[in-house]
Amino acid sequence: MSQQPTAVYGGQAVIEGVMFAGKHVHVTAVRRKDQQISFFEVPKKPQNFLQKLKKIPFIRGIIGIVESAAKGSQHLTYSAEMYAEDESGPEEAAKQKEKSGWNLTMILGVAVVGVLSFIIGKLVFTLVPTFLESMIFGHAFTNKILHNLLEGVIKIIFLLIYLWFISQTPLIKRLFQYHGAEHKVISAFEAGSELTVDSVQKYSRLHYRCGSSFIIFTVLVGIIIYSFFDWQSLTERVIQRIVLLPVVLGVSYEVLRWTNALRDIPVLKWLGAPGLWLQLLTTKEPSDDQVAVSIASFNRMRELDRQVNPS
Template structure:
């Protein structure tokens, strides 16, 4: 079976582990403090409205982001609460962390809103104001948009580089590399052994890092279509166009993935791959073992569900 016919599985790195998502299930495997591997599993909920929206170009990307963020938050919470705790201490920790469902919902919502506002302030408003501050050097509207994109790219690269220097994030980036290696091994039709996985590239065309970079590039082209002056209009336009930029960037990401085996057009995805040189690191063998365990558990659950659906259809 060619790689193009294989299911397009996705995933993300978490604290001391990897999450993989299939059509019916998402599974995280983490390395515990006692060196054992622990799992967290969430079945994908059936949302007919979401499924319909995910078939609409430019809308499906936003829906996918919402869905992946909702699932990813739960997997990140699991990994951050468990990775540095001995298994025998689980019950004690859970008692200490016990909270009402309502409090948990409001807590996650508050963190999500604050993170969103902070992220948009840093990566949308600051580059805009920096560009305005040098308008006396770059007075033209096109010049302003280009210099704004330049500042946004510099902020992104500096931010990623700085956090990658911390030991904790460096390990997350190693697991990110392990995730990509496992996906590449699967898509290339090789058995999932540590040796085979380690022989694969840590870069992948469908990576969220590539998506982030494409939002910067796509944004510059979209901003050419709206007024740059006055400053208040420029700020409002940037905020209002966030869904548009996200939707187009998702389609660009999917396009570059489909063209990755076309000799010349494959280079369209290279800027995203270059960014992944910062957001992924070469994993160690024990980290690859965790990634393989996560993927295998996800595949087991996917096959069980598909088998159950086929049996139900025959009844």
């Protein structure tokens, strides 16, 4: 057992692989059809202004979310490319890439689309339950807090149905397995364990700092925040939800950090339970091969980070 590490890392499952974000580089490792592992490495470009914003509570969460959506889209696109190449062959994939005009501009476009997709998805997930709750219960009673609670319940039901539905497809099921592999590697590293397949497999596929936990916290935090504001019509309620969305995201991020800090304290550790329960849907137990890919990605990321900053 090595000394307890202090670095905090995050990652993301991609198609047949895992991406890890280091201090200086993002690395994706993908298992190819021939069982070889290929890497996609993207150095981080220092953004002094953004780094300053990341130190400000409530604002840092929004910045981090936007950054994650942009970077994640690039790495997910790379994994999709590799998967398509394995399925159709390198020559056919090259032709498709040439036809599509794939270049740096398109990669940047993918990042922008990733951010927009997140924002649009979050708006839809926020507003559709608002409309539904208003249609079903709008004239049943006047208690605004109860309306907010029912709106939250509808959001959670929508989320669970959506996650269950997509998890039935083979590709998404494997994606969720790689998600579990990502969590296991981070947990093993944070515990100071050796990063071997056998050692990593002993750890839980659930992790307090997961984005899945963040999603459920946005629902719960939203119920509380919305209760401080009154509305008199559906239009006013919808506008209020849109305006308060950045506030909900920022506060939810801080709650996620808080629950992660308290996870080793008896009783208080249960504050993170809702996020862990949701991860029972968004993660699956990975195979040894999938854990090996996750370890390869993490080790490569750490290696490149040390090359930039050996200390």
